[in-house]
Amino acid sequence: VQQLDPEQEQILVDQARTQPEAFRTLYNAYFPRVYAYVAYRVARVEDAEDLVSDIFLKSVERFHQFESRGIGSFAAWLFRIAHNQVQDFYRRHRRLDDQLQLEALLNLQDSAPQPDAVLVQKEQFAHLRRLISTLSPRRQEVISLKFFGRLRNREIADILGLDERAVASHLCRALEDLHQKYTDSQIWESEGNQDERTR
Amino acid sequence: MNGRDDARELTDEDRELLAYVDTLLHEPTADAAAHEPSSIHGFSARLADAAPQVDPIFHKQLGERLATAYIARRSAQPRRRVPAWFGRSSQILIATAAGVTVIALLIGLIVSSLRPAAPPVATAPTAAAQTAQPAPTSVPPTTIPATLAPSPTAAPTPIRPVVVPGQPFPLRRSELNIGVVSHLYYTDRERVLTLTQSAGFEWVRQQIVWKDVEGPTPGNYVWDEVDNIVNDVSAHNLKLLVNITQSPPFYTDDGSDGLPNDPKPLGDFIQAMAERYGNKIAAYEIWNEPNLAVENGGRVTAADAGRYVELLAESYNRIKQVSPAAYVLAGAPSSSGVNNPTRAMADLDYLRAMYEYKDGMIKDFFDAQATHPGGSANPPDTLWPELPSSAQGWTDDSTFYFRHVENVRNLMIEYGLGERQIWVTEFGWATPNTTPGYEFGNQMTFERQAEFIIGAINRTYTTYQDEQGRSWVGVMFLWNMNWSVLRSREGEPEHEQASFSILNPDWSPRPAYLALQGYLAQLRQQRERQ
Numbered sequence: 001v002q003q004l005d006p007e008q009e010q011i012l013v014d015q016a017r018t019q020p021e022a023f024r025t026l027y028n029a030y031f032p033r034v035y036a037y038v039a040y041r042v043a044r045v046e047d048a049e050d051l052v053s054d055i056f057l058k059s060v061e062r063f064h065q066f067e068s069r070g071i072g073s074f075a076a077w078l079f080r081i082a083h084n085q086v087q088d089f090y091r092r093h094r095r096l097d098d099q100l101q102l103e104a105l106l107n108l109q110d111s112a113p114q115p116d117a118v119l120v121q122k123e124q125f126a127h128l129r130r131l132i133s134t135l136s137p138r139r140q141e142v143i144s145l146k147f148f149g150r151l152r153n154r155e156i157a158d159i160l161g162l163d164e165r166a167v168a169s170h171l172c173r174a175l176e177d178l179h180q181k182y183t184d185s186q187i188w189e190s191e192g193n194q195d196e197r198t199r
Numbered sequence: 200m201n202g203r204d205d206a207r208e209l210t211d212e213d214r215e216l217l218a219y220v221d222t223l224l225h226e227p228t229a230d231a232a233a234h235e236p237s238s239i240h241g242f243s244a245r246l247a248d249a250a251p252q253v254d255p256i257f258h259k260q261l262g263e264r265l266a267t268a269y270i271a272r273r274s275a276q277p278r279r280r281v282p283a284w285f286g287r288s289s290q291i292l293i294a295t296a297a298g299v300t301v302i303a304l305l306i307g308l309i310v311s312s313l314r315p316a317a318p319p320v321a322t323a324p325t326a327a328a329q330t331a332q333p334a335p336t337s338v339p340p341t342t343i344p345a346t347l348a349p350s351p352t353a354a355p356t357p358i359r360p361v362v363v364p365g366q367p368f369p370l371r372r373s374e375l376n377i378g379v380v381s382h383l384y385y386t387d388r389e390r391v392l393t394l395t396q397s398a399g400f401e402w403v404r405q406q407i408v409w410k411d412v413e414g415p416t417p418g419n420y421v422w423d424e425v426d427n428i429v430n431d432v433s434a435h436n437l438k439l440l441v442n443i444t445q446s447p448p449f450y451t452d453d454g455s456d457g458l459p460n461d462p463k464p465l466g467d468f469i470q471a472m473a474e475r476y477g478n479k480i481a482a483y484e485i486w487n488e489p490n491l492a493v494e495n496g497g498r499v500t501a502a503d504a505g506r507y508v509e510l511l512a513e514s515y516n517r518i519k520q521v522s523p524a525a526y527v528l529a530g531a532p533s534s535s536g537v538n539n540p541t542r543a544m545a546d547l548d549y550l551r552a553m554y555e556y557k558d559g560m561i562k563d564f565f566d567a568q569a570t571h572p573g574g575s576a577n578p579p580d581t582l583w584p585e586l587p588s589s590a591q592g593w594t595d596d597s598t599f600y601f602r603h604v605e606n607v608r609n610l611m612i613e614y615g616l617g618e619r620q621i622w623v624t625e626f627g628w629a630t631p632n633t634t635p636g637y638e639f640g641n642q643m644t645f646e647r648q649a650e651f652i653i654g655a656i657n658r659t660y661t662t663y664q665d666e667q668g669r670s671w672v673g674v675m676f677l678w679n680m681n682w683s684v685l686r687s688r689e690g691e692p693e694h695e696q697a698s699f700s701i702l703n704p705d706w707s708p709r710p711a712y713l714a715l716q717g718y719l720a721q722l723r724q725q726r727e728r729q
Contacts, residue, residue: 039251065615137585
């Protein structure tokens with residue numbers, strides 16, 4: 001995922017108020033981050049796509065209401081919309097177990113034969129998502145915003161109403177916990193060994 | 200489970216890990232993974248790479264939908280935003296030129312939406328676009344006194360906000376204040392207000408029922424007991440928030456006490472009130488829980504949120520003309536996840552409808568947003584779904600939690616309203632009672648009630664701050680002081696309203712009263728030291 005340089009992003013954000021080309025650049029830069037964040041928060045691809053669509057459409061509708069507060073504020077604003085949409089989704093469905101319906105993810109786009117690398121990526125995604133879903137809801141949120149939304153701790157703190165130290169602490173604990181679970185599961189370890197053999 | 204999810208102190212190893220993760224995500228280098236801290240070697244780099252598969256067709260189609268939405272948005276804006284000093288023909292020319300430019304750019308946008316993003320370049324905007332969009336800000340400031348707002352069905356002249364030179368907007372409290380909702384009508388008011396002061400509250404919220412003051416004919420105001428209430432609160436050096444609600448029947452289509460058809464009579468009433476009491480009224484909250492059907496004449500839909508905004512705008516202008524230093528609050532929706540026109544509209548949906556009405560016109564017409572977060576039997580640090588309470592029932596929706604106020608704050612920031620504070624004009628916890636629908640209170644004790652109330656205030660005081668360290672809550676009002684006394688007098692000492700009180704029916708203090716007395720004194724001392 002290629003991220004925009006923060007200062008250039010600031011310029012783009014200002015330009016995007018009047019120039020669709022600048023908005024397109026922001027969309028292309030943020031799409032993979034928003035999609036990855038949402039895909040880790042909801043299980044079904046259809047739901048993820050609906051949510052991502054709603055998030056970006058709302059961002060267009062409300063862009064004129066965005067109050068820029070310097071570098072990083074656009075990311076925090078956009079992901080706050082994303083966070084609100086995901087929260088709304090759960091409020092409407094009222095079922096946390098939606099998060100655990102992983103089967104759909106293994107059949108992501110279509111049933112056509114796919115390259116091995118793509119299948120491995122899908123399996124890794126599903127495996128990792130399964131591990132993340134065992135964390136507390138708050139840590140799931142912190143990990144998703146950090147690694148998939150690629151936000152800085154200050155931005156995550158703003159969105160979740162925590163202080164920055166609490167975000168840092170949750171992040172460390174969640175990473176250690178996930179690392180332990182990942183090591184225990186051994187799945188990727190064995191792939192690593194295979195890689196070693198074929199090298 | 201109490202849902203606690205405590206953070207820990209950071210060690211040097213933690214800091215090393217955090218610095219590594221930030222480098223990995225924001226300034227990746229070819230050998231980043233080689234320098235990953237040994238505690239989680241190889242894992243965070245793999246996590247950062249584990250992106251889900253994305254359908255490129257979905258990416259492209261969404262890009263096209265955004266382009267359409269962008270152009271629709273843009274084509275709607277120039278007419279509104281061209282300053283008044285432009286002639287009408289200039290506006291048409293500019294709007295046309297901007298439209299042509301945008302269409303040309305969008306053709307490029309759609310065609311190139313599958314290409315990798317071009318590196319951002321700070322190109323100069325075209326002259327046409329620049330002229331058509333002079334500023335990202337809203338209506339130019341004006342010092343023209345507002346004229347009376349037309350009714351929603353009358354001439355389409357938009358209502359303009361009163362702007363008082365030298366008066367900041369929006370008005371904010373510089374620090375968190377604590378108040379209480381009291382019943383001051385036809386009671387031993389001296390006793391209530393003395394107890395209010397003694398507990399350490401700084402504010403009192405009193406509901407003023409419009410239909411009880413105006414009538415039997417339109418324009419006939421009988422202030423009666425309202426005079427005594429306002430004067431007595433002022434004599435006790437307490438600040439007064441009035442919550443105005445319930446229309447006289449002759450102002451609604453169906454003779455109900457819901458929102459009036461026309462904002463003008465409400466404006467007349469509020470202006471008369473402001474002129475009569477001046478700065479003895481420090482703040483006005485317009486209507487109570489308008490997202491409930493019962494507060495809205497028996498039925499509520501998104502269109503009513505728009506009607507509400509018209510009423511708020513009219514009220515704002517009338518108040519500011521007379522009392523520019525008074526706070527004007529957008530009324531608190533009831534904390535509810537229900538969407539049923541005969542019962543309620545979910546509070547966040549109602550707020551969205553308010554904030555979106557006429558392209559966000561509300562932003563010029565309120566100082567702070569009032570909210571009534573729930574509580575049920577849930578501790579104040581819990582929140583659905585991220586940190587659910589272990590109470591029995593009333594736990595599976597965020598509206599049952601005090602921390603739902605954070606969702607309201609998030610929504611406000613989403614709509615560019617983050618500069619406005621939230622005023623929590625009702626919060627509290629029920630205790631055992633016999634009212635159907637409030638059974639959650641039966642899990643509570645008076646001691647727990649005290650613990651939760653202090654916990655909520657402490658959480659607000661210590662963590663509800665914006666990036667500049669300013670409190671984003673202005674005032675919070677505990678529900679309630681003395682309903683136990685009133686309900687007991689009416690033969691209903693176990694009514695739910697009585698169960699929320701911090702006084703017993705015989706006026707003696709409940710544990711919450713005593714706990715507040717101690718906590719608020721500490722809070723005051725802490726402030727004085729700062």
